[in-house]
Amino acid sequence: MNTFANTRLDELIVGQGLAGSLLAWRLIETGRRVVVIDDADRESASRVAAGLLNPLAGRRLRPPAQLGPALDASLTLWRHLEIVFGQAFFHPTPMLRIFRDHAQRRLFKARRREPAYRAFLAGGADASDTILMPDGGFIQTQTGWLDTNALLDALRCWLLERHALIETRCDSGEFQPEANHVRWRDRHADRVIFCEGWHLRHNHWFDWLPLQAAKGDILDLETRETLPEYIINNGCWAIPSGGGRLRFGASNQWHFDDSLPDTDGRLWLEQRLARLFRHPERFHTLRQRAGIRPGTADRQPFIGHHPKFPQLLIFNGFGARGTLFIPLHADALTRHLCRDEPLPESANIRRHQRRYTDAPG
Numbered sequence: 001m002n003t004f005a006n007t008r009l010d011e012l013i014v015g016q017g018l019a020g021s022l023l024a025w026r027l028i029e030t031g032r033r034v035v036v037i038d039d040a041d042r043e044s045a046s047r048v049a050a051g052l053l054n055p056l057a058g059r060r061l062r063p064p065a066q067l068g069p070a071l072d073a074s075l076t077l078w079r080h081l082e083i084v085f086g087q088a089f090f091h092p093t094p095m096l097r098i099f100r101d102h103a104q105r106r107l108f109k110a111r112r113r114e115p116a117y118r119a120f121l122a123g124g125a126d127a128s129d130t131i132l133m134p135d136g137g138f139i140q141t142q143t144g145w146l147d148t149n150a151l152l153d154a155l156r157c158w159l160l161e162r163h164a165l166i167e168t169r170c171d172s173g174e175f176q177p178e179a180n181h182v183r184w185r186d187r188h189a190d191r192v193i194f195c196e197g198w199h200l201r202h203n204h205w206f207d208w209l210p211l212q213a214a215k216g217d218i219l220d221l222e223t224r225e226t227l228p229e230y231i232i233n234n235g236c237w238a239i240p241s242g243g244g245r246l247r248f249g250a251s252n253q254w255h256f257d258d259s260l261p262d263t264d265g266r267l268w269l270e271q272r273l274a275r276l277f278r279h280p281e282r283f284h285t286l287r288q289r290a291g292i293r294p295g296t297a298d299r300q301p302f303i304g305h306h307p308k309f310p311q312l313l314i315f316n317g318f319g320a321r322g323t324l325f326i327p328l329h330a331d332a333l334t335r336h337l338c339r340d341e342p343l344p345e346s347a348n349i350r351r352h353q354r355r356y357t358d359a360p361g
C-alpha cells in the first residue's frame with residue numbers, strides 16, 4: 001500500500017543525500033506529508049564524504065559565521081537520531097592538527113589566548129614516530145566524523161517504511177507548476193524542493209545559480225603502522241577507523257569530466273600521503289572513491305523559492321561543510337515552510353539579485 005498514492009502532498013523532495021534526507025526528517029517530524037524521490041546513487045557526495053565536523057577548518061583557524069548555532073543544531077540532531085534509531089552515527093574524535101608552517105604555529109598561539117577559541121584548542125601535540133610533524137601540532141576538540149552511509153541507510157529504511165521514498169531518476173522538467181501546486185507524473189504536491197547536490201547543474205528551474213562544484217577523491221587504506229586515536233589533519237585528513245584501516249582525503253578538482261575516481265586524484269593523494277606519514281610505503285590502498293561537492297562562491301548555501309514559481313524551491317550548495325551546516329538550515333527552511341518565518345538572508349538565493357530577477361520561467 002502506498003500511503004500517499006492519492007493524497008495531495010505537502011512537499012515532494014528530490015534527492016536523498018544529507019540535504020534531502022535531513023530536510024525530509026524535519027518536515028515529517030512536524031507532521032507534513034512528504035515524499036522523497038531519489039535515484040539511489042551509491043557514489044553521491046553524501047555517501048562518499050568523510051563526514052568530518054571541523055569547526056575551525058582551514059589554514060587560518062577561523063570559525064565560520066554562525067558556528068555556535070550550527071554546531072548546536074548539528075550535534076543535537078545526531079544525538080536525537082541516534083536515540084531514535086538506536087545506532088551510533090556521529091563519532092566525536094579529537095583532531096591532531098599539524099602545523100603547516102611557522103606562521104600557523106604563531107597563529108595558534110595567538111588564537112589560544114582569545115576566549116572565542118578556547119573551547120576548540122587544547123594543548124600542543126607531541127612528536128610521533130609515524131607522523132611527519134616538522135613544526136609540531138596541536139589538539140583540536142569539538143571535532144568528529146559522521147558515518148553518512150549508516151545515517152542515510154537508516155533514513156532510507158525509515159522513509160521506505162512510511163512509503164515516503166520513490167527510487168527513480170526524475171527530470172526537473174517533469175515538475176509542472178500549476179496554480180498553487182506542482183504536478184509530477186500522477187502526483188500533486190503544494191511544492192517541490194530540489195536537493196540534488198551537484199546535479200543542480202542540469203536543473204531546468206535553478207541552473208542559473210552559480211554553483212561551484214568541486215570533485216574530491218578519497219582513499220580507503222590499510223596499514224600495520226600504529227595510528228593515533230585522533231583524526232589527523234595537515235590540510236589533508238586521515239580518519240583511523242580501527243583494525244589498521246583509515247580513510248584519507250580529499251583532493252579538490254574544479255575541472256572534471258565525470259564523477260568517477262581518476263588517476264590524477266589518486267596520484268595527488270599518494271603525494272600528500274608521503275607528506276603526512278614517515279613510511280607511506282607501509283600503506284596499501286583498498287579502494288578509491290570520488291564524489292562532487294556542491295559548493296558556492298560565497299560558501300553560503302542556496303535556499304529559497306524560484307522567483308516566478310514560488311512552489312518550486314531549492315535546498316542545496318552545502319559544499320564541503322554539509323555535516324556542520326545542513327541541520328541548521330534544514331531547521332530554518334522547516335520553520336519558513338511551517339511557520340512562515342523568513343529565510344536567513346545570507347542563505348537566501350535572492351542574494352543573487354541579477355540572476356534572480358532574470359531567472360527563466
Ligand SMILES: Cc1cc2nc3c(=O)[nH]c(=O)nc-3n(C[C@H](O)[C@H](O)[C@H](O)COP(=O)(O)OP(=O)(O)OC[C@H]3O[C@@H](n4cnc5c(N)ncnc54)[C@H](O)[C@@H]3O)c2cc1C
Pocket residue numbers: 014015016017018019020037038039040041044045046047048049050051052053168169170171172195196197198199215216217218249250290291292293294315316317318319320321322323324
Ligand atoms: C570527497 C568528498 C569529501 C567530503 N568530505 C566532507 C566532510 O568531511 N565533511 C563535510 O561536512 N562534508 C564533506 N563533503 C561534502 C558533503 O558531502 C556535502 O556537503 C553533502 O553531502 C551534500 O549533500 P547533498 O544532499 O546536498 O548532495 P548529494 O550528496 O549529492 O545528494 C544528492 C542526491 O540527489 C540525488 N539526485 C540528484 N539528481 C537527481 C534526480 N534528477 N533524480 C533523482 N535523484 C537525484 C543524488 O543521487 C543524491 O542521492 C565531502 C564531499 C566529497 C565529494
